[in-house]
Amino acid sequence: MGDARHFHDLTTPFRMKRGGELHGARVAYETWGTLDAGRANAILILTGLSPSAHAASNAVDPTPGWWEDMIGPGRAFDTDRYFVICVNSLGSDKGSTSPASVDPATGEPYRLTFPELSLEDVANAAYEAVRDGLGIAQLACLVGCSMGGMSALAYMVLHPGSARTHISVDTAPQAQPFAIAIRSLQREAIRLDPNWREGHYGGDVWPDHGMSIARKLGVITYRSAMEWNGRFARIRLDADERDGNQPFGFEFQVESYLEGHARRFNRQFDPNAYLYLSRASDWFDVSEYGEGSIQRGLSRIAVERALVIGVSTDILFPLEQQETIAKGLEAAGADVEFVALDSPQGHDAFLVDIENYSRAIGGFLRSL
């Protein structure tokens, strides 16, 4: 299988919001569909914390992407009409420069010498790829999911006129204390793992235990109790599925489900990159651009139309926060469509409840 990623070299030095700068940094991105002559049909998708730029399969890389059923001819992101771009976040290790990358100044991986990362930096890096790499002056639509939704708000605040319309998916105008508490505990689990070694893991010494706890806690907050009542109830594992003679080992299906998620994640995502992106999510606060007011911060965003989607079962990015975004964009002059879904899958609904998300997003994009 091929590598469908393109790479865009960022301005050198690339100055970071909180100080520090990167030299020779780049971001990875993939595209689907064809950019029209006027360069006016581009959609940019900014991702959650862990996904790569491979949102969907394409000719070069036919493996399914993380939003496979949403992108393609006739799908919600209709590639017969739109040119779709997905950028791997700066700081993520899926092709973009991250704490796992080699610092050209030392020839060694950055690890914790990577400068403090904010979602504004993630947004600025994606903006450079779109403007300078692809020559697109204005996006037809900027889409942000989860953490990517916060990155998208930063993108639009920092680059007025960069997007004609916006789709906001299960995100937040600022991190609330419940989400901060969860992410802080995820970071702590990694930091307390003796194998983390203040970022100097490698080879066989890897903070697998910390990453496992972090991932499981993530999955618990990405889904919903309601979904699990129907899906797992109190079903036990068969004897041969249990973890041997481990004292206090797994016994219920829900425990095995979480273990499977952790195993698939471990060693697939750089622990230091996880820490940087997680902290960046805690730091984001659009009210910084509105003298402490979320609504004034959002008022700096000028898009013609917006679609704001949220899910009633999302405990990490609750529906009230989606309403806040919708109201702010509307007050700023956008024509806003607000969709509150009752999907049982919680925060992850946008990855699972393709029927409802397709209807909302496809309908919005067709109406443009």
Added chain:
Amino acid sequence: MGDARHFHDLTTPFRMKRGGELHGARVAYETWGTLDAGRANAILILTGLSPSAHAASNAVDPTPGWWEDMIGPGRAFDTDRYFVICVNSLGSDKGSTSPASVDPATGEPYRLTFPELSLEDVANAAYEAVRDGLGIAQLACLVGCSMGGMSALAYMVLHPGSARTHISVDTAPQAQPFAIAIRSLQREAIRLDPNWREGHYGGDVWPDHGMSIARKLGVITYRSAMEWNGRFARIRLDADERDGNQPFGFEFQVESYLEGHARRFNRQFDPNAYLYLSRASDWFDVSEYGEGSIQRGLSRIAVERALVIGVSTDILFPLEQQETIAKGLEAAGADVEFVALDSPQGHDAFLVDIENYSRAIGGFLRSL
């Protein structure tokens, strides 16, 4: 300060539900008020996972108890009228026999050789203390909070006629997968701590990191996002409150709040006891007594009256589960009062929202 605990020696051998037995085991309990001549005014309180029998101060031990404002003359549990008992759960290390106790057969602490513990065992041990230790044939009221609410259901199913009335506080007829997932992850954090040593910690080698993560995850699920939005918002710690130069150290007040909870808990609760009681909570399922049906299981409980209280913001023991208990007790013939509170404090509301809990519980007990 004195020790207000009494100790009741359990039947020897004390046979456990899942096999195994204890020799020379005991439970600790405290009391408030005076048992009347007919031994008919006793209230037994069964606790959540971590509290001791010291529910309130008394002459011998004037330190405030974990339900201090609820128990005393003129309070909800009015000691001018009632004789109130609180038993430390079997398996907890606050005076009752637990994995931290010495096994008389070996002269060494049980640690993981302690037999598998269920909430039925917790219930049976408390029952023996009430019947044999205090000579009480029937409780005026059996009260169970959180895990203690499940123990109370076991108590009433296993010992018909042992309680005239019942107060069920923020509990469950069976553990649901969300609660199992949270508790499984808490146990995993302890098990993965290299200092746990399969239960053989001691001296300076103690699974503080695992216990800290377990406790913080507990506190996150015991409170509510709504409460924290008002209480912590995005308030930062002052520079001198932060944890030094720790990379990815604490920055927000909510993080410091969780750290304070973990520090107060660490070394105050035996990690092996925590594992045993946590797993016992996952195992409890009243439907085992009803051929797989919760309602049929609850139908075996015969009390004259019951008060069932729940909180809409409780994510660990959701309100629907309280409704299920109320319906089951009612179908079994009890006169049931169901109180759904909107307290913002989540599962912990019963420890914090004293005003509302006092009104409900005090009103119920006065009406008897």
